[in-house]
Amino acid sequence: MDFPAALFPSWLTLAANGLALPLLAAIAWSVPWRSLSPTALNAWMGACVLDLAMWLLRAGLQPGLSFHLLGAALFTLLMGPRLALLALALVQAALAAAGQADWHGLGLNWLATVCPAVAVAAAGLRLARRFLPPHLFVYVFVNGFLAGGVSLFVAAGCGTLLLGAAGAYPWEALLEDSLLFYFLLAWSEAFTTGLLLAILVVYKPQWVATFDDARYLGVRSGRR
Numbered sequence: 001m002d003f004p005a006a007l008f009p010s011w012l013t014l015a016a017n018g019l020a021l022p023l024l025a026a027i028a029w030s031v032p033w034r035s036l037s038p039t040a041l042n043a044w045m046g047a048c049v050l051d052l053a054m055w056l057l058r059a060g061l062q063p064g065l066s067f068h069l070l071g072a073a074l075f076t077l078l079m080g081p082r083l084a085l086l087a088l089a090l091v092q093a094a095l096a097a098a099g100q101a102d103w104h105g106l107g108l109n110w111l112a113t114v115c116p117a118v119a120v121a122a123a124g125l126r127l128a129r130r131f132l133p134p135h136l137f138v139y140v141f142v143n144g145f146l147a148g149g150v151s152l153f154v155a156a157g158c159g160t161l162l163l164g165a166a167g168a169y170p171w172e173a174l175l176e177d178s179l180l181f182y183f184l185l186a187w188s189e190a191f192t193t194g195l196l197l198a199i200l201v202v203y204k205p206q207w208v209a210t211f212d213d214a215r216y217l218g219v220r221s222g223r224r
Contacts, residue, residue, distance in 0.1 A: 001113050001159040002058075002066045002095075005104035007168040017107035024089055024110075027082050043207040044079055044087060051075065052091050056100065064163055065178050067185050070155060072117035073124075073148040074193045077210050078200070081122040088114045112162050117155040121147045125210060134215045140198045143210075148193030149186040156182035 005013045036044075051071040058068030075084035089110055095101035101109070124147035132138045160179060164171045201211050 001064060001109065001156065002101055003064045003105045003109050003112070003159070003162070004102045005108075006102075007064050007163065008105075008108065008166050012166070013104050013108055016111055017104070020089075020107035020110050024086065027085055031082055031086070039206060040079070040209065043204075044083060047071075047075060047078055048087050048090055048094075051087070052094055055091055055095060062169065064159075064168060067181055069185070069189050069192060070113070070117055070152045071189075071193075072114060072155065073121035073144065073151045073189075074196055076118050076121035077125065077143060077197060077208060079209050081118050084118050084121075085110075085114065088118070108162070112158050113155040116158045117151040120151040120154050124150070136201070136216045139211065139216050140194055140201065144197035145190045145194030149190030152189040153182055153186040156186075 054069040054071055056068075058066045070088075072084060072088060075087050078084075079087070089106075092101060092106050092109055092114075096103045096106055121143075125143050128138060128142045132142060156179065160174045160182075163169055164174050197208070200208050201216075205211050205213060
C-alpha cells in the first residue's frame with residue numbers, strides 16, 4: 001500500500017513521521033554493522049534493489065490502494081527483523097525520491113504496513129522453531145510460503161483499517177473490494193517468498209541469516 005498524506009489529517013502524518021524516525025534511528029544504532037560480513041551486506045543491498053523493483057510493479061484502484069508484493073517475510077528471513085525494517089524503509093525512501101511515493105506519508109506507510117508484516121514473519125519464525133520439527137520443509141513452507149502470504153494480508157488489513165478509520169473510503173468498499181484483491185495478492189507473495197527462499201537455502205545458504213545447516217540439515221561442518 002502507498003498512503004498519500006492528503007488522505008489523512010496532518011497531525012496523524014506528523015505524529016507517524018515523528019515516531020518512525022527515532023524508531024528507525026534506534027534500530028540502525030542497534031545493528032552490529034561492523035560484525036556483518038561483506039557477503040551479508042552485499043546480499044542486503046541486492047535484496048533492497050530487488051524489492052524496489054517489486055514495489056514498482058504495482059497497480060491500484062484508488063490513491064492509497066496500491067497492489068504490489070511486499071517482501072517483508074523474505075527480508076526478515078534473510079537478515080532478521082531489524083535489518084528488514086531498515087531495508088523496507090530504504091525502499092520506501094527510494095520510491096519517494098523517484099517521485100513514486102509521498103514523503104509526508106512514509107512514516108505512516110512504514111508503521112502501518114511494514115512493521116506489522118515484519119512482526120508476523122518474525123513471530124512465525126519463533127513459533128515454528130519452538131513448536132515444529134527442525135525440518136527443511138517446515139522452514140521453507142511455514143516460514144517462507146505461509147508466513148509470506150499471511151504477512152502481506154496482515155499488512156493490507158492494517159492499512160485497510162487505517163483508511164477506513166480516517167474516512168478516506170467507505171468501509172463497504174474497503175472490505176468488499178480491496179481486501180479481496182489483497183487476499184489474492186497474498187498467494188503471489190507466498191509463492192514468491194517460498195520459491196526464492198528455497199532457491200537461496202540450496203545455493204546460497206550463507207545469505208539467509210535465519211537458516212542453520214545444523215538445525216535443518218544436520219550438517220555440522222559449517223556453511224557452504
